[in-house]
Amino acid sequence: MARAIVNVPARAKRGEIVEVKTLAQHPMETGFRRTQTGELIPRDIIRRFTCTYNGTEVYRVDLHPAMSANPLIAFSTIATETGTLAFQWTGDNGYSMTETASISVE
């Protein structure tokens, strides 16, 4: 079973810029590799990553085969209000993964 790990600070001051780190378990097969018998291994990658903060999209990445396996995406966002950050990864062969993290803002 594929997994995803996210790291968001549990609490932050209002207006503070917080670091968000995410890691999704995925082979990110490029579609350029061949098996020992010379057949192309079909492409199988995560195509898109989105992060929404209480329903508002704050960060979105379109991924290409040049992203490493188990793609790490780290970025920042402003802690505006207490709530949840929802992360979604979608990709080839119906891959879809969601993860949430809550943050309390004082």
Next chain:
Amino acid sequence: MTTRREFLVLAATSLALSEAARAQLDPNLAANRKAAFQEALRRIVGDTQVRRGRVKLQLPPLIDNGNSVPLSVAVESPMTEADHVRAIHVLTEKNPLPDVASVRLGPRAGRATLSTRVRLADTQSVTAIAQMSDGSFWSDSAEVVVTLSACLEEGLI
């Protein structure tokens, strides 16, 4: 356990396959990849002039393993409603596909940064391009030496 006969058959087929793979290799590989890079660049910026500066692309100068190269991009911007970074694109010159990642962001990101890990097929230059809210484009490039490349099978330049 592999018998001697099986081993010989395997060895013969793998030799034949590598010959076939070499025959399929495009002699204009370098030129084609350069064209693909230019094409990708044009798709992102259109006819706008790309200026140097404001973007900081960080990559290790020498890499042992091209399969996982730490890369980070930081763009200088106040990140307000009026003046923020709208998008960050990362392109490579010699990978089979020039695109690496495209980021959409806005003032809610607080800081215009991206940290990730990428694959590099060869010793090459990597470019990061940022699109500002006023429509201007800024870029930074980094030269990277790769000793063990990702996707070796595709034949290197």
